[in-house]
Amino acid sequence: MSEHLPIAFCENGAGYGGAIISLTAMLPHLDRRYAPVLLSGLGTEPYRQLARFGRWRQLAPRALVDHSALRRRGVPFASMIDNLFNVLPSALRYYRIFRAERVRLVYLNNDASCNFAAAFGARLAGLPLVLHARGFHGDTSVNRLVLKWLDHCIPVSNAVKEELLRLGVPGHKCTVVPEGLDLHQFSPRQPSSVLRAELGLLPDAPVITLVGGLIDWKGQDILLQAAPRLFARYPRARILLVGAAYGRDDLFARDIARQVAAPAMAGRVMLLGGRSDVADILALSSVVVHASTRPEPFGRTFLEGMAVGRPVIASAEGGPLDVITHEHDGLLIPPRDPALLAGAILRILDQPEWAGRMARQAAHTARHYSIEAHTGAVADILRRLVT
Numbered sequence: 073m074s075e076h077l078p079i080a081f082c083e084n085g086a087g088y089g090g091a092i093i094s095l096t097a098m099l100p101h102l103d104r105r106y107a108p109v110l111l112s113g114l115g116t117e118p119y120r121q122l123a124r125f126g127r128w129r130q131l132a133p134r135a136l137v138d139h140s141a142l143r144r145r146g147v148p149f150a151s152m153i154d155n156l157f158n159v160l161p162s163a164l165r166y167y168r169i170f171r172a173e174r175v176r177l178v179y180l181n182n183d184a185s186c187n188f189a190a191a192f193g194a195r196l197a198g199l200p201l202v203l204h205a206r207g208f209h210g211d212t213s214v215n216r217l218v219l220k221w222l223d224h225c226i227p228v229s230n231a232v233k234e235e236l237l238r239l240g241v242p243g244h245k246c247t248v249v250p251e252g253l254d255l256h257q258f259s260p261r262q263p264s265s266v267l268r269a270e271l272g273l274l275p276d277a278p279v280i281t282l283v284g285g286l287i288d289w290k291g292q293d294i295l296l297q298a299a300p301r302l303f304a305r306y307p308r309a310r311i312l313l314v315g316a317a318y319g320r321d322d323l324f325a326r327d328i329a330r331q332v333a334a335p336a337m338a339g340r341v342m343l344l345g346g347r348s349d350v351a352d353i354l355a356l357s358s359v360v361v362h363a364s365t366r367p368e369p370f371g372r373t374f375l376e377g378m379a380v381g382r383p384v385i386a387s388a389e390g391g392p393l394d395v396i397t398h399e400h401d402g403l404l405i406p407p408r409d410p411a412l413l414a415g416a417i418l419r420i421l422d423q424p425e426w427a428g429r430m431a432r433q434a435a436h437t438a439r440h441y442s443i444e445a446h447t448g449a450v451a452d453i454l455r456r457l458v459t
Contacts, residue, residue: 075105076105076106076107077105077106077107077176077177077458078106078107078108078109078173078174078175078176079106079107079108079109079175079176079177079178079179079454079458080109080110080111080166080169080170080173080175080177080178080179080190080194081095081099081108081109081110081111081122081126081179081181082111082112082166082178082179082180082181082187082190083095083110083111083112083113083119083122083181083182084112084113084114084133084182084183084186084187084189084190085113085114085181085182085183085186087114087285087318088116088118088285088316088318088346089285089318090206090251090370090371090372091181091182091183091206091207092112092118092119092181093372094206094251094252094372095122095181095204096118096121096122096125097252097253097254097443098252098443098446098447098450099122099125099126100125101443101444101447102125102447102450102451103451106451106454107126107127108125108126108127109126109127109169109173109175110122110123110125110126110127110128110129111128111129111130111131111166111169111190112128112129112130112131113130113131113132113133113186114130114132115130115132127173129169131162131165131166131169133158133162133189159188159189159192160192162189162192162193163189163190163192163193163196164193164196165189165193166189166190166192166193166194167193167196167197169193170193170194170197170199171197175197175199176199176200176458177199177200177201177202177454177457177458178190178191178193178194178197178199178200178201178202179202179204179454180201180202180203180204180218181204181206182204182205182206182207183205183206183207183209184203184205184209184214184215184218184219185209185210185212185214185215185218187203187218188214188217188218191218191221194221195221200223200224200457200458201221201222201223202222202223202224202225202226202453202454202457203218203219203222203224203225203226204226204228204249204450205225205226205227205228205232205233205236205369206228206232206369206370207232207369208231208232208235208367208369209235209236209239211238211239215239216239216240219236219239219240219241220240222241222245223245223457224245224246224247224453224456224457225241225245225246225247226246226247226248226249226450226453227246227247227248227249227369228248228249228250228251228369228370228391229248229250229369229370229390229391229393229394230248230393230394231367231369231389231390231391231393231394232248232369232370232391233246233248247449247453249446249449249450249453250370250391250394250395250441250446251370251372251375251391251441251446252441252442252443252444252445252446252447253372253375253376253379253438253441253442253443254442254443255379255438255439255442255443257351258351258354258376258379258380258438259351259379259380259381259435260355260379260380260381260435261351261352261355261380262355263355263356264352264355264356267349267352267353267356268356271310271312271342271344273310273356274308276308277308277309277310278306278308278309278310278358278359278421279309279310279311279312279356279357279358279359280295280302280309280310280311280312280357280358280359280361280417281311281312281313281314281353281354281357281359281360281361281377282295282311282312282313282314282360282361282362282363282373283314283315283350283353283354283360283373283376283377284314284315284362284364284373285315285316285317285318286313286315286316286317286318286322286324286325286328287317287318287324287325288323288324288365289364289365289366290315290363290364290365291361291362291363291364291365291387291407292313292328292363293324293327293328293331294363294365294407294408294409294410294413295311295313295361295363295410295413296311296328296331296332296337296341297410298410298411298413298414298417299311299336299337299340299341299414300336301411301414301418302414302417302418303336303340305418305421306421309340309421310340310341310342311340311341311342312341312342312344312353312357313328313332313341313342313343313344314344314345314346314347314350314353315344315345315346316345316346328343329343350376351376351380354376354377354380354382355380355381355382357377357382358382358383358420358421359382359383359384359385359417359420359421359427360373360374360376360377360378360382360383360384360385361384361385361413361417362374362377362384362385362386362387362392363385363387363407363413364387364390364407365387365407365408366390367387367389367390367391368387368389368390368391368392369390369391370390370391370394371386371387371390371391371392374386374392374395374396374402375395375438375441377434378395378396378401378402378434378435378437378438379434379435379438379439379441380435381431381432381434381435382431382434383402383403383420383427383428383430383431383434384396384401384402384403384431384434385402385403385405385413385416385417385420386402386403386404386405387404387405387406387407388404388405388406388407389407392404395437395441396437397437399430400430400433401430401433401434401436401437402430402434403416403419403420403430
């Protein structure tokens, strides 16, 4: 196969999160026989960066009719009107691009419903359709329709696969491919004294870090509820919250900011926002916390903590169950319980030798989750569908 095969990668997520991070990590390692055509609904800087990997265009959604307003007013056939005036024109835009770029396969990055117009366009063009299911899917008519159209599905964990099977995707069309990391970037290293000083952290102060977008299910609120018990035993401890708000609103982010500014937290909890030096922040952390209050489809941040050789605590549901062996290379705890989370963090801080052994094993486990292996598994699926 010497010809270049154009593949349309369609990304229509709500904002900068794990899906676009994972796609951006994969594309540089994709076999050169594929020529990426990159289409995104958003056009902010992380999405414009996709142009480094191929021909990128923003296809911002156009809502000629307010579907929700029609439904609130009881207008009959609101869904049909929405399809005619909003979805169909968008699908035709995708169809025209697929034809103009001589696309051979359409790859939906993340979610069926938010990529419905792209899936519809692929259907009109008669192209093979792949969904990289980086999230869970509700039982809706749109989701079931797109899932029915798929030639193959790539769930990121067994939890996501089980849901897809319940929604009617045949088992032979599902191949689990866990997320992958750049293990050159995320690898064990000595903590940076310069970064520690920049953040105002004392040399011997315990550091508890949670990396995740400031959205209402990533668990920052659970960690803050656990914080008083941590500070009671380790008054010099500091909590680092890395990540920014994204999606439709920032109500949760503003609430977290108010909690962090309260007298009991002020100076002890730091809101760092989005950072490009996440690996270095993790490397100086005493504990890396994953506290999501809903099952994570995968949850790459806990794997990043493992890869840099730090003790990791993760919610015992969803993606972490595929990776972590409890008390061997990390701790799995029931989610949504601040007392249990505080107890797990204190256990690690109280037993540094045991925690160190677990962290070294975590780094060894993480070596099985390279971005090269991830990309190779995805490329194998693409190859089967375009040859």
